[in-house]
Amino acid sequence: MTTLRDETTRTGARPVPASTGTAATRVLGGVTLLALGVLLYLAFVASPAAGPSQGFDAVRFMYVHVPSAWLAYLSFAVCALCSALYLWRRTRSRFWDLLAGASAEVGTLFIALTLVTGSIWGRITWGVYWTWDARLTTTAVLFVMFLGYLAVRRVALDVEVRSRRAAVVGIIAFLNVPIVHNSVQWWRTLHQEPTVLRTDLSPQIEGLMLYTLLFGVLTFTLLYAWLVVHRFRVAWLEDRLEAAGLGRAIAERRAEAGLDEDPAVEGVPAPAGPAPDPSGPAGRTTPEVTAP
Amino acid sequence: MALTGEATAPAATATGRARRPRLRLWVAGVVIVSALGMLLVQGLGNATLYFRNADEAVAQRDELGDRRFRLQGTVVGGSVREVADGVAFTIEYAGVSVDVLHRGDPPELFQPDIPVVLEGSFAGERFESDRMMVKHTSDYREEHPDRVDGDYGPAGADAPGA
Numbered sequence: 001m002t003t004l005r006d007e008t009t010r011t012g013a014r015p016v017p018a019s020t021g022t023a024a025t026r027v028l029g030g031v032t033l034l035a036l037g038v039l040l041y042l043a044f045v046a047s048p049a050a051g052p053s054q055g056f057d058a059v060r061f062m063y064v065h066v067p068s069a070w071l072a073y074l075s076f077a078v079c080a081l082c083s084a085l086y087l088w089r090r091t092r093s094r095f096w097d098l099l100a101g102a103s104a105e106v107g108t109l110f111i112a113l114t115l116v117t118g119s120i121w122g123r124i125t126w127g128v129y130w131t132w133d134a135r136l137t138t139t140a141v142l143f144v145m146f147l148g149y150l151a152v153r154r155v156a157l158d159v160e161v162r163s164r165r166a167a168v169v170g171i172i173a174f175l176n177v178p179i180v181h182n183s184v185q186w187w188r189t190l191h192q193e194p195t196v197l198r199t200d201l202s203p204q205i206e207g208l209m210l211y212t213l214l215f216g217v218l219t220f221t222l223l224y225a226w227l228v229v230h231r232f233r234v235a236w237l238e239d240r241l242e243a244a245g246l247g248r249a250i251a252e253r254r255a256e257a258g259l260d261e262d263p264a265v266e267g268v269p270a271p272a273g274p275a276p277d278p279s280g281p282a283g284r285t286t287p288e289v290t291a292p
Numbered sequence: 293m294a295l296t297g298e299a300t301a302p303a304a305t306a307t308g309r310a311r312r313p314r315l316r317l318w319v320a321g322v323v324i325v326s327a328l329g330m331l332l333v334q335g336l337g338n339a340t341l342y343f344r345n346a347d348e349a350v351a352q353r354d355e356l357g358d359r360r361f362r363l364q365g366t367v368v369g370g371s372v373r374e375v376a377d378g379v380a381f382t383i384e385y386a387g388v389s390v391d392v393l394h395r396g397d398p399p400e401l402f403q404p405d406i407p408v409v410l411e412g413s414f415a416g417e418r419f420e421s422d423r424m425m426v427k428h429t430s431d432y433r434e435e436h437p438d439r440v441d442g443d444y445g446p447a448g449a450d451a452p453g454a
Contacts, residue, residue: 048434049434050432050433050434051433051434052401052403053401053403053405053406053428053429054428054429054432054433055400055401055428059432062432124400124401125399125401125426125428126399126401126425126426126427126428127398127399127400127401127402127424127425127426128399128423128425131425132342133342134342141332187342188341188342188343188364189342190342190343190409190425190427192427192428192429192430193430194430195430195431195432204430204431204432205431205432206432206433206434207434208434209432209434
């Protein structure tokens with residue numbers, strides 16, 4: 001990722017990459033696909049059905065539901081960590097802000113998947129799609145909080161201000177993760193208590209069911225990494241494009257208003273004459289950032 | 293801090309203009325956060341008492357009256373009877389049992405010796421429910437056909453349809 005960072009900060013010197021894929025991410029993508037195939041086999045063929053009190057085949061929902069929940073936790077943890085690194089002046093950079101956003105976006109996808117698979121699984125084993133117990137309620141709140149975080153990231157504001165606010169929201173929203181995880185122990189819930197991540201460290205699951213679950217977690221981790229790398233790269237390119245377009249627009253407006261205080265905005269040269277056409281596609285032009 | 297700035301220089305200076313939307317944003321933020329907080333506390337307050345166990349419900353029967361609440365207990369083996377518009381059975385928790393009349397179809401996993409959560413109210417001694425949820429445990433064991441009878445207790449004989 002540092003190579004990408006070096007590459008794109010010198011966009012002027014090198015052409016903008018045409019794809020977000022690299023040799024490494026293609027290998028990662030291939031391995032992820034393979035793992036997903038193996039997971040399907042393990043979940044549907046190799047692993048056994050559970051007992052009658054667990055709804056026999058319904059147990060197979062676990063191999064998607066639990067990994068996606070855990071990876072959502074991880075995504076939000078990464079988002080909070082990157083947000084903190086962004087807020088801390090010594091480490092502040094667009095890199096952490098964009099990585100936080102990419103991770104939160106993938107995390108929101110995973111938490112949505114958790115809610116959907118849990119709802120279907122719940123209909124089969126509990127008999128209802130939804131109930132307002134502590135686990136389900138806190139998870140729904142977590143989902144809404146990160147939708148809010150993603151909305152804050154899109155507010156039309158100065159990039160720095162927006163990123164700072166998003167970072168604060170990201171950290172606050174993450175505080176809900178331990179509440180979600182512990183909800184089944186702090187309150188009475190319809191949702192079961194932890195099977196694997198238990199305080200007594202003795203998983204209540206055995207054999208191939210446990211291995212399938214752990215393999216699911218591994219697979220979803222690979223999927224998470226692949227999605228985040230690509231989402232981050234797209235965000236990074238968008239950010240460069242936006243910065244170049246914005247710098248140019250500011251310079252144009254300044255020239256229009258006759259202000260010439262410090263026209264050099266982040267290396268974007270101010271246009272010579274009056275702005276040609278204010279309605280022109282300023283934000284859409286390819287960045288022609290030239291190194292000073 | 294921002295307030296004094298507003299009071300002394302009303303919208304005249306550049307800083308005053310810059311601070312007013314920021315103040316408004318802070319106020320909006322505080323309102324939203326406190327509303328969310330109240331919602332959480334309220335919601336979780338209810339969720340804290342998501343269900344009453346059979347023994348607690350029996351102890352509080354007088355104050356509960358005909359109020360609607362959720363009741364939890366384990367279905368007693370051999371107590372399940374199909375009735376005209378649902379099922380009748382007994383649940384038990386911590387040695388206290390409650391007779392239940394459930395109207396409607398029970399969930400597919402409904403069976404003896406499984407914990408259930410019922411929504412409804414007391415009608416005299418009996419609890420009448422119209423929404424039943426099966427509470428499955430965190431214990432995942434492989435299904436061994438030869439073990440079903442021994443490990444799942446007297447379930448076999450009483451299971452619906454058996």
